[in-house]
Amino acid sequence: MSGKIVNLSRARKTRARDDKRRQADANAARFGRNKAERDLDQARTGKEAAHLDAHRRDGADEE
Known part of the structure; x- marks a missing residue:
């Protein structure tokens, strides 16, 4: 198990922020x-x- 530890809450917020930014640009x-x-x-x-x-x-x- 040699993987990068990811905070799921932070990852979800980052993905949501990126989706909103993409929608705003469109x-x-x-x-x-x-x-x-x-x-x-x-x-x-x-x-x-x-x-x-x-x-x-x-x-x-x-x-």
């Missing part, structure tokens, strides 16, 4: 965007909304 690759991308998207959406509002016709013109 989720970040699938769904994640960095802050610059989110800010750029928000700025573009705001600019598009302002552009549409600027070209909106008033109800007074239709009467």
Whole structure:
């Protein structure tokens, strides 16, 4: 019996931590965007909304 002694509790925790890290990396690759991308998207959406509002016709013109 010449083997390495392993604490099973520590081994389980290490394996669980590695599994969570792998899952988090997969989720970040699938769904994640960095802050610059989110800010750029928000700025573009705001600019598009302002552009549409600027070209909106008033109800007074239709009467």
